[in-house]
Amino acid sequence: MTAVFYRAVNATYPKAVHSEGMYIFDENAKEYLDMSGGAAVSCVGHQHPSVIAALSEQINSMSFAHTAFFSNDPQEQLAKKLSGKFSEAGAKVYFTSGGSEANETAFKMAWQYWRAKGLPSKQKIISRVHSYHGNTYGALSISGNLPRRRVMGEVLMDWPRIDACYAYRNQQDHETAQEYGLRAANKLEETILREGAENIAAFIAEPVVGASLGVVPAVEGYFKRIAEICQSHDILLIADEIMCGTGRTGTFFAHEQEDFLPDIVTLAKGIAGGYQPLAATITRAHIHETFTSGGSGFDHGHTYVGHASACAAGLAVINVIEDENLLQNVVRQGQLLQQELEAAFKDHPHIGDIRGRGLFRGIEIVADKSTKAPFPDAAQITKRLKQATMKHGLICYPGGGSFQDNLGSSIMLAPPFILQPDHIDRAIDKLRAILSDIFDD
Ligand SMILES: Cc1ncc(COP(=O)(O)O)c(C=O)c1O
Numbered sequence: 471m472t473a474v475f476y477r478a479v480n481a482t483y484p485k486a487v488h489s490e491g492m493y494i495f496d497e498n499a500k501e502y503l504d505m506s507g508g509a510a511v512s513c514v515g516h517q518h519p520s521v522i523a524a525l526s527e528q529i530n531s532m533s534f535a536h537t538a539f540f541s542n543d544p545q546e547q548l549a550k551k552l553s554g555k556f557s558e559a560g561a562k563v564y565f566t567s568g569g570s571e572a573n574e575t576a577f578k579m580a581w582q583y584w585r586a587k588g589l590p591s592k593q594k595i596i597s598r599v600h601s602y603h604g605n606t607y608g609a610l611s612i613s614g615n616l617p618r619r620r621v622m623g624e625v626l627m628d629w630p631r632i633d634a635c636y637a638y639r640n641q642q643d644h645e646t647a648q649e650y651g652l653r654a655a656n657k658l659e660e661t662i663l664r665e666g667a668e669n670i671a672a673f674i675a676e677p678v679v680g681a682s683l684g685v686v687p688a689v690e691g692y693f694k695r696i697a698e699i700c701q702s703h704d705i706l707l708i709a710d711e712i713m714c715g716t717g718r719t720g721t722f723f724a725h726e727q728e729d730f731l732p733d734i735v736t737l738a739k740g741i742a743g744g745y746q747p748l749a750a751t752i753t754r755a756h757i758h759e760t761f762t763s764g765g766s767g768f769d770h771g772h773t774y775v776g777h778a779s780a781c782a783a784g785l786a787v788i789n790v791i792e793d794e795n796l797l798q799n800v801v802r803q804g805q806l807l808q809q810e811l812e813a814a815f816k817d818h819p820h821i822g823d824i825r826g827r828g829l830f831r832g833i834e835i836v837a838d839k840s841t842k843a844p845f846p847d848a849a850q851i852t853k854r855l856k857q858a859t860m861k862h863g864l865i866c867y868p869g870g871g872s873f874q875d876n877l878g879s880s881i882m883l884a885p886p887f888i889l890q891p892d893h894i895d896r897a898i899d900k901l902r903a904i905l906s907d908i909f910d911d
Contacts, residue, residue: 484860489516492886492893494865502860505897506867510680510713510830510884513740514790521745524786528779537776544781551788552752555722557731560755565748565776565784569712569738570604572749573674576734577608578770580672580706583757586766592671596661596705598634600682600870600877603674603710612674615682616875617849630665632657634679635688638823638834639842639876651692659699672706672733677724678827680713681869684880685825685832687719688728697730706733706757712749713830716740717791718884720801720828727827733757743790746783747774796887803889804828811883814898820909822878829885834870834878844871844878851908852879858907864900 476483484496492515494502507513514521528544535542549563564579566572577595584592597603599614610618611627614634619626633640633654641650662670677693679686700707709732714724716737721727723735734757738749761768774780791797808824808831815821815833822836837845845851852871859866859881871879881901885893 491515491517491888500863502863502865503893503896503900504865505883505885505893506865507740507884507886508744508865509739509867510718510882511739511744512886513716513718514743514787514794514796515886515888516744518743518787518790520790521743521783521786524789525745525779525783528782532778535778536773538771542776542778542781544778544785545776548750548781548785548788551785552737552750556735556752556754557723557726558754560758561752562755562758564751564753564770565781566751566772567747567774567777567780568604568749569710569736570606570609571772572712572736572738572751573603573609573612573708573710574606575751575770576674576708576736576753577612577672579734579751579753579757579768580708582766582768582770583706583760584671586760586764589668591668592704594629594665594670595708596630596632596658596665596670596673598675598679599631600634600636600875601631601674601676601679601710602682603712617872630661632661634675634683634686635692636679636683636686637689638686638825641689647689648691651689652695654689655692655695655699658696659703662699662703662705667703667705670703670705672708673700674708674710676710676712676714677728678714678719678830680830680884681867681882683832684834684870684878685827685830685882685884687825687827693725693728693730697732700733708732708734708736710736712736712738713884714827716788717797717800717887718828718830720797720804722797724827741787742780742783743787745787746777746780748777748780748784750784791887794888799889800828800887803891803894804831806891807831807883807885807889807894810894810898814902815905818905820905826883829883829887829889831883833881833883835880836878842878844873844876846873848873848877848879854908855879855881855904858904859900861907862900862903864897864904866897866901
């Protein structure tokens with residue numbers, strides 16, 4: 471009898487005992503092909519020798535020194551590296567342990583920034599439906615993942631939300647993609663005008679929506695317009711790149727492909743590739759300067775901020791991405807993955823859409839391809855997908871699935887950047903068997 475309070479309280483889980491490259495093995499030596507890096511985490515694959523070596527070296531020399539008293543080499547070097555990758559010089563990096571903490575840090579930066587500027591009424595943070603920014607109270611309050619919000623009843627704060635840019639469902643027949651993008655972005659301006667810019671601190675969005683929608687990039691021009699609106703109303707723009715950042719879409723930051731500069735970017739998951747819990751909140755220099763020049767400081771902190779071994783793992787992971795030229799592979803294999811998924815499933819009666827960027831791809835499942843209606847029991851389909859993928863030894867990320875919210879079930883693929891064509895072939899065979907289990911029985 472286990473003493474673990476599991477995530478899914480009635481579930482039983484196989485025990486993972488070994489992992490290597492693209493694979494995880496359980497206690498019965500069953501092999502699982504890892505096509506989602508868990509949840510877009512394992513970006514350089516499992517047990518990479520250089521990451522293990524860097525981590526071991528750090529733990530052997532200095533395992534912990536609280537960053538309220540000391541800095542450490544790994545956090546200094548990793549901050550320099552991330553700041554150097556940001557499109558504007560002088561960005562500063564605040565390290566925490568997970569995505570929710572990184573977003574909470576971003577929210578506090580926004581709130582304290584406006585207080586330091588003498589504008590304390592700028593408090594609300596606008597987010598999008600559907601979106602997920604974390605599971606802590608603030609981060610879930612400022613998320614538009616409707617099924618997850620519903621579970622919490624009325625406990626969460628209820629701040630304004632606009633629809634995500636989701637062309638598959640929301641672009642109208644008479645609109646071009648650009649016209650739709652503009653219409654979707656202008657909803658932000660309408661919301662700001664309705665709420666009063668003097669009450670809005672920030673707007674947060676994922677440049678490519680991850681698990682909440684099953685990988686949805688915005689249409690061209692959408693984020694450029696969003697950035698213009700934020701700038702003209704003095705609203706900070708936070709890019710949540712916790713899933714889509716750290717190279718997942720083929721550029722180090724996902725927003726690079728959208729041609730806008732966020733005020734704050736959050737990274738987690740891939741940043742330390744699963745070797746350690748690590749997240750980063752990266753802020754433009756002008757925000758940091760507000761805290762240093764006014765003398766107000768930034769009041770925040772957690773015990774493991776800037777943890778040396780977590781940062782050592784992060785530094786080693788980013789070195790691997792650079793040294794092995796992995797972003798080139800993300801682009802190349804990402805295109806192949808999209809082609810192969812389309813060849814295999816485009817004509818499947820229940821696959822409504824196949825989309826994404828780089829090694830970040832989503833498949834949306836619908837009951838009826840012409841109306842795009844989800845199955846009435848879409849949530850159950852997501853559950854059955856989870857069971858079937860494990861049965862067939864495929865790690866992917868089934869999500870979505872809400873008839874009430876007009877949201878199909880989705881399968882998210884976010885494999886390690888070391889992916890090769892034979893892994894894609896194996897994954898497609900497994901997906902075929904999984905879909906057959908769900909729809910042909
Ligand atoms: C876009 C996004 N933001 C925030 C989070 C929260 O990260 P964590 O689970 O590490 O707290 C997630 C996690 O899935 C995410 O996908």
